[in-house]
Amino acid sequence: MALTEKQIQEIQVAGESFLQLRRPPEAIRSKLDLIYRIEGQNVLVYEVRPQWDDPAKITETPIAKTTFVQTQNVWKIYWMQADLKWHRYSPKHQVKSIKTFFEVVADDAFSCFFG
DSSP states (O other), X not given: OOOOHHHHHHHHHHHHHHHHHHSOOGGGTTTSEEXXXXXXXXXXXXXXXXXXXXXXXXXXEEEEEEEEETTTTEEEEEEEOTTSOEEEOTTOXXXXXXXXXXXXXXXXXXXXXXX
């Protein structure tokens, strides 16, 4: 089932607050930036930068993901490990709100999202 309009609005508000907190300074955003994107039941956070061997190409590397599980009314949190697969974020598997997901990613207490 698709996200509701209310959930999408909550994602946009929380996502913009997250970007204000964690986005690099405007002067270097052409070299490194952060974005989030809604994809079905998921919200993904990407690191955006020019490709190392061809700066004309832009790469988006996923660093954090949350999936809304409607039956449980929770957002499950995942992080991208070196094997390029999503893994449950052990310190906090799930949260009740999208705002809390973005707070967990922004805090990055275990250096899983930003290294």
